[in-house]
Amino acid sequence: MNRIITLDEFIIRGQNTYTDATGHLTRLLRDIGIAAKIVNREVNKAGLVNILGIAGSDNASGDDVQKLDIFANQVFIDCLNNGGECCGIASEELEDFVQLDPVKNKEAEYTVVMDPLDGSSNIDVNVSVGTIFGIYKRKSDVSGPCDIGDFLQKGTELVASGYVLYGTSTILVYSTGNGVNGFTLDPSIGEFCLSHPDMKIPKTGNYYSVNQGYYLKFDLEMRRYIDHCSDSNLRLRYIGSMVSDLHRIMFQGGIFLYPNTRKYVDGKLRLLYECNPMSFIIEQAGGTAINTKLERILDLDVMDIHQRSTIVIGSPDMVAEMVKFVERYSAVSI
Numbered sequence: 446m447n448r449i450i451t452l453d454e455f456i457i458r459g460q461n462t463y464t465d466a467t468g469h470l471t472r473l474l475r476d477i478g479i480a481a482k483i484v485n486r487e488v489n490k491a492g493l494v495n496i497l498g499i500a501g502s503d504n505a506s507g508d509d510v511q512k513l514d515i516f517a518n519q520v521f522i523d524c525l526n527n528g529g530e531c532c533g534i535a536s537e538e539l540e541d542f543v544q545l546d547p548v549k550n551k552e553a554e555y556t557v558v559m560d561p562l563d564g565s566s567n568i569d570v571n572v573s574v575g576t577i578f579g580i581y582k583r584k585s586d587v588s589g590p591c592d593i594g595d596f597l598q599k600g601t602e603l604v605a606s607g608y609v610l611y612g613t614s615t616i617l618v619y620s621t622g623n624g625v626n627g628f629t630l631d632p633s634i635g636e637f638c639l640s641h642p643d644m645k646i647p648k649t650g651n652y653y654s655v656n657q658g659y660y661l662k663f664d665l666e667m668r669r670y671i672d673h674c675s676d677s678n679l680r681l682r683y684i685g686s687m688v689s690d691l692h693r694i695m696f697q698g699g700i701f702l703y704p705n706t707r708k709y710v711d712g713k714l715r716l717l718y719e720c721n722p723m724s725f726i727i728e729q730a731g732g733t734a735i736n737t738k739l740e741r742i743l744d745l746d747v748m749d750i751h752q753r754s755t756i757v758i759g760s761p762d763m764v765a766e767m768v769k770f771v772e773r774y775s776a777v778s779i
């Protein structure tokens with residue numbers, strides 16, 4: 446039997462390679478792993494218990510909230526609150542950031558941004574959902590409460606980011622800026638086990654992922670690029686969960702786009718807790734992530750927790766090709 450490397454063991458090994466590592470980030474990642482297992486358990490039994498359906502409230506971004514969104518949000522908050530390494534959390538499900546218990550989290554150095562359940566409209570139909578997280582080092586003094594400046598940091602400041610995909614199997618993928626590794630949950634032993642070391646995204650691929658139903662609402666350059674994808678016999682895949690769509694692209698290569706539409710003039714996806722953490726991972730795997738103005742996502746200023754951004758992300762050669770379409774057609778009137 447091959448030797449199994451669990452997530453906890455891998456994290457500790459990674460810590461031991463840095464002589465100045467304090468172990469705080471290690472414990473924080475471990476806490477996220479615990480929260481992911483609890484959310485996984487509930488996602489798996491969502492069809493069995495009365496936890497399905499819309500909770501009847503809107504989240505801070507105005508979307509319908511599913512019950513599991515709220516549950517997952519609370520699980521991550523509780524696990525991080527008990528862990529002692531996180532001073533505050535910004536989440537899709539919270540209007541403002543929350544301070545964690547200053548006694549339990551005395552002198553905690555990190556803040557966490559998260560989309561606790563991504564693609565939540567998929568739950569009722571038994572299709573994959575995910576969690577996205579990003580970890581920042583706080584800028585404020587560790588002896589006091591955290592402040593908004595600890596969250597409104599560019600993606601380049603991320604210390605770590607990752608995602609969990611609750612799919613046919615459950616996989617946790619993360620990076621601390623030194624490559625990307627994936628861990629599949631073995632339900633028989635309840636552990637995330639290293640299954641995909643040093644993940645690299647293919648330079649190009651056969652898939653494009655975009656909500657083509659909005660085609661007529663896209664700008665000319667985007668419509669021309671999508672025409673090109675279609676003319677090139679690329680395969681269209683769109684799950685409606687960015688985590689799931691990008692996970693395929695990580696393995697098989699491809700491009701994911703959420704451009705501006707007439708409804709979402711700045712794009713729909715949220716910069717802080719969707720675009721930045723996923724861009725960090727994709728870049729670490731050798732991919733590219735930009736907005737439709739051709740700016741690198743990780744370089745964008747973050748002015749608001751729930752700020753939206755357009756995004757074009759995936760295999761580097763495919764994103765580079767899309768750039769040519771923007772350069773060629775964006776000055777042309779419709």
Ligand code: AHG
Pocket residue numbers: 508537560562563564565566656685686687688713
């Ligand atoms: P969430 O469930 O966290 O609100 O995120 C859903 C996001 C993203 O994951 C997905 O790619 C996109 O919304 C789908 O939006 P459309 O239905 O507009 O295509």
Ligand code: MN
Pocket residue numbers: 560562563564687719
């Ligand atoms: Mn989301």
Ligand code: MN
Pocket residue numbers: 514537560561562563564565
């Ligand atoms: Mn969500």
